[in-house]
Amino acid sequence: MARGALLFAAMLVMAVALLACNAAGDGEGAQASPGDPPSNRAAAIPTATPPPTEEPAPEVDPSVQAADASDPLLVAQGDILYQHYCASCHGVDLEGQANWRRRDENGFLPAPPHDASGHTWHHPDQLLFDVTKYGTTAVVGRGYKSTMIGFEEQLSDAEIWAVLSFIKSQWPPKIQAAQPK
Numbered sequence: 001m002a003r004g005a006l007l008f009a010a011m012l013v014m015a016v017a018l019l020a021c022n023a024a025g026d027g028e029g030a031q032a033s034p035g036d037p038p039s040n041r042a043a044a045i046p047t048a049t050p051p052p053t054e055e056p057a058p059e060v061d062p063s064v065q066a067a068d069a070s071d072p073l074l075v076a077q078g079d080i081l082y083q084h085y086c087a088s089c090h091g092v093d094l095e096g097q098a099n100w101r102r103r104d105e106n107g108f109l110p111a112p113p114h115d116a117s118g119h120t121w122h123h124p125d126q127l128l129f130d131v132t133k134y135g136t137t138a139v140v141g142r143g144y145k146s147t148m149i150g151f152e153e154q155l156s157d158a159e160i161w162a163v164l165s166f167i168k169s170q171w172p173p174k175i176q177a178a179q180p181k
């Protein structure tokens, strides 16, 4: 009971942090308004279906419980998993989708970049883990609409930490140091 309340409070804090970050946006208006020109992006919402690949799934040590961008094995394993599960939306080079700050006609945000140009690095590891595991809708709550599904069914906790290790390893040292803990 007490643990449930604590967990709920923690989720709330993270949701607020996430929203604040989105709202802080970059002036480009996080919310689409009726006067907005129609988006010229394809209407199709990409799916999380992993692309066919020859690469065998890596065996991530199940005892891994944190991201470590300085662990070459973890980073290499995370790279393979990232290309399987994340690249279709977040880009092969972590570049994200075009106009990622602008909601589409259905109110969904495109996938943001995970490189230094995005705002992934504005969030602590635990929040990135929760978004990856449970999805943005679950973390933000209140019916927030998002195509960022949770990967709870597809990836183990250790595999999620491997993917995050890979993402973090792509940030310049300055950005790695600036990421909130």
Ligand code: HEC
Residues within 6 Å of the ligand: 018, 022, 046, 047, 048, 049, 082, 085, 086, 087, 088, 089, 090, 108, 109, 110, 111, 112, 118, 119, 120, 121, 123, 128, 129, 131, 132, 136, 145, 146, 147, 148, 149, 151, 163, 164
């Ligand atoms: C179907 C497309 C899709 C796939 C596949 C996908 N994402 Fe996302 N992701 C999104 C979208 C869209 C957002 C923005 C959600 C929002 O704020 O509404 C997002 C947001 C995120 C965020 C929050 C970033 C921030 O700065 O707030 C993280 C972290 C993330 N994704 C990690 C991952 C990881 C790791 C994978 C692979 C395991 C992955 N995503 C796969 C679409 C996708």
